[in-house]
Amino acid sequence: MKKHPQYLLLTLILTIQSISATDFVFNGFHSADILLYGNATIESRILTLTNDTTFSIGRALYPTKIITKQPNVSGVLPFSTSFIFAMEPYKDRLPGHGIVFLFVPHIGIQGSSSAQHLGLFNFTNNGNPTNHVFGIEFDVFKNEEFQDINDNHVGIDVNSLVSVASEGAGYWPDKGSFKKLKLNSGKIYQVWIDYADNNVSVTIAPVGTTKPKQPLLNIFINFSEVFEEEMYVGFTASTGALIESHKILAWSYSNSNFSLSEALITRGLPSFELPGISLYKSKGFIAGMAVGVFLISIMFLVVVFLIIRKNRRRKREREEIEDWELEYWPHRIKYQEIDAATKSFSDENVIGIGGNGKVYRGILPGRAEVAVKRISHENGEGMREFLAEISSLGRLKHRNLVGLRGWSKIEKGSLILVYDYMENGSLDKRIFECDDAKMLSFQERIRIIKQVASAVLYLHNGWEAKVLHRDIKASNVLLDKEMNARLGDFGLARMHDHGQEAGTTRIVGTIGYLAPEVVKTGRASTQTDVFSYGVLVLEVMCGRRPIEEGKPPLVDWVWDLTRRRELLNALDDQLRAKGGFDKEELERVLQLGLLCVHPDPDVRPTMRQVVKLFEGKTEVDGAEDGNTGTSLLEKINSKEIWSIYPQSSSTGSHPTFEEIKEGLSSSMPFWSNTTMEGADLGNIFSAGKNFSNPGRMGKLNDEERAANERRMSRRARLKELGRNFKLDFNFICLNIWVEDKNHENTLLAKEVYRERYTLLYVGFSGFESVVFDFEAKRSVLFYLGPISDFDVVANGLW
Helix, strand or coil: CCCHHHHHHHHHHHHHHHHHCCCCHHHHHCCHHCCEEEECCCEEEEEEEECCCCCCCCEECCCCEEEEECCCCCEECEEEEEEEEEECCCCCCCCCEEEEEEEEECCCCCCCCCHHHHCCCCCCCCCCHHHHHHEEEECCCHHHHHCCCCCCCCEECCCCCCCCCCEECEEEECCCCCCCCCCCCEEEEEEEEEEECCEEEEEECCCCCCCCCCCCEEEECCCCCCCCEEEEEEEEEEEECCCEEEEEEEEECCCCCHHHHHHHCCCCCCCCCCCCCCCCCHHHHHHHHHHHEEEEEHHHHHHHHHHHHHHHHHHHHHHCCCCCCCCCHEECCCCCHHHHHHHCCCCHHEEEEEEEEEEEEEEECCEEEEEEEEEECCCCHHHHHHHHHHHCCCCCCCCCEEEEEEEEEEEEEEEEEEEEEECCHHHHHHHHCCCCCCCCCCHHHHHHHHHHHHHHHHHHCCCCCCCCCCCCCCEEEEEECCCCCEECCCCCCCCCCCCCCCCCCCCCCCCCCCHHHHHCCCCCCCHHHHHHHHHHHHHHHHHHCCCCCCCCCCCHHHHHHCCCCHHHHCCCHHHHHCCCHHHHHHHHHHHHHHHHHCCCCCCCCCCCHHHHCCCCCCCCHHHCCCCCCHHHHHHHHHHHHHHHCCCCCCCCCCHHHHHHHHHCCCCCCCCCCCEEECCCCCCHHHHHHHHHHHHHHHCCCHHHHHHHHHHHHHHHHHHHHHHCCCEEEECCCCEEECCCCCCHHHHHHHHCCCCCCCEECCHHHHCCCCEEEECCCCCCCCCCCCCCCCEEEEEECC
8 A cells, every 4th residue: 555755754764862861760770870079978768969078079870872963964863851969068178160061072081170160161171162062151260260240150062161051040930020049048949941943941940830831041052062962961069179069859851752841750859058047026035025126226326436535546647747757747648538438448449469468549639540559668767768858758759750649658667659640551551461452562652661761760860869770670660541651669779879879788679670790799789770771671572571481691692693693583473473563773772782781891882872772862972871982882893892792601710500510510410310319418517629719729717617416417407308308300490699697698698589489599618509490390490609608598498
């Protein structure tokens, strides 16, 4: 008998449906029903994905793969699933992070991380289209990196924790307005997830509620590239430092019967809410409460009165003016104005964090925007000296200096400094790690280094006293609203009369910007500022920091390019890619930067010469500044100047690391290895003969003999200490010289690095010196420099 074509089509559809149909209902779970991974367990027929373990993952999957696509067909089969869940909080613990219903191509939890990754992805694979993962997240922690809308939301995730759609948890009753739900309250909720014709809808409501007609989420998604032909379906959850127990009480799934969720049991389920505080409702209790509230109100008013009186007393004490403050009174601003301007120094107004603390943005009366910085001093005499400097510096007026508006005293030992606010932040943020839209152009960089030169010239020669900035670097150059450069942060600045030298011998500044003579003598000068300015010029034009891990120091690198006649290759790669720059101007600016960082201070130009060169007045000489009569242009073009430039400004004329390595190889067989484990650091001393000082080889007197005994004792301690460390050498060479004959040497060396490294400093009489960084463990700071007495400083061990 001939069969009708429509009959054959119906038969084919029914056959396909019978092959791909998957239906199941779990009103409680057994171990045979589901695959468990991580911390997932079944307790009293309740599927518990996580418990009170921090940073844990729990995953549960239906034991067999489900057909989600027909072979050779791109469309995804429709499905409907519903489950009943609860997030049980723990007493006295903050809850987190969340639970996800998911489709995944593989079993297990490999490639998944806890906490904010919800046991779904990790830092590496999050967002990878090859994940083939679809999930509905119920998240109770707001992660900015995943663009979460709040800390109580439902989201649809496709191969990434950045949801394609999300809403705050809640539901739409058939009659009435939207009602919010708190996911981690311990209450039990039912979820319905339906997919058909590339449309996904997600609905949530308290358990026992009829499924709302309006879903919480409803979006169009094409799953053809997401789903494989067969997928595992189930749940995953995670905890971090915050914990909660994620529980699944019932679950249904079908790709043929969209009403199967009605088979879930929604009555007689346990409660997971934390017990509340019971309140009595009797008339006697209510009357007692009324009396109690009255008495508490009276007590509250008394306490408020006492607090106000105490605060007024403290305020009077705080505002009490010491005699020495009267001298600097004109620049003082009332603390109340600053407190109001910064909204009581709220974190939302923080615009930077420096070595002395946080910097806040504020608006003073009259709508003037300011930057507010806290400074601390340990004693009143130090405060007087510091305030004298600040008060004088406050009188500096130049278009390329950050203006100091005033100061305020909070209490003894604490100051607040108020500066002009710079809208475009610091210069380094416009050079390093910024997108093309914010990156400075070639001409903008030239203009900025010109403006900084003008500011430094004003400090050196344009005021009644000579001011040494001592910390010129990119992060201390700020950009105003019109992108003009303003040199700021005078926390290290010192001034002295013209014609006099600075008296301080304390090494201050930033590694990479320090001139060789600063770390050798401790004394700053206008020429040390010129050195820092030269490093800034190279930094701005090359787009490289002075010292970067795994790279040669910036100054050495640029000089090496000069020797190879490849100086133009020093330009920032991003600027070179854009083009449109003047090669001659670039070469002249880079040569100027190199001249400023010349190790011989007498070779460096003055800031007046630098500014004149930028103004196009190349014939000016340095006679008026007490420098040589050679013009700056002649210096730049002088082969003699460049020929005497050292091969490496980091080491100067001292032995290279390779020379020391070769000299120590016989006594230190471990030196050539990349890793030194249990190294006998005492062997370093015996290697000192390679760099002995002939002038010290005579007969020892009593004082020298006692010093030698102290050295031997320290040597033994160092040798014992060396056995306890594993040193992974990653060498950074810096130009540090220490030559004094007392213990102050090592303290100075330690102070230079104290903000970045924990140091062990090793020195030898007449030999070389080495600094080991034990705190970093994976890197060792190695430097060369002669000293004339042995000493050891190691985190207070000696």
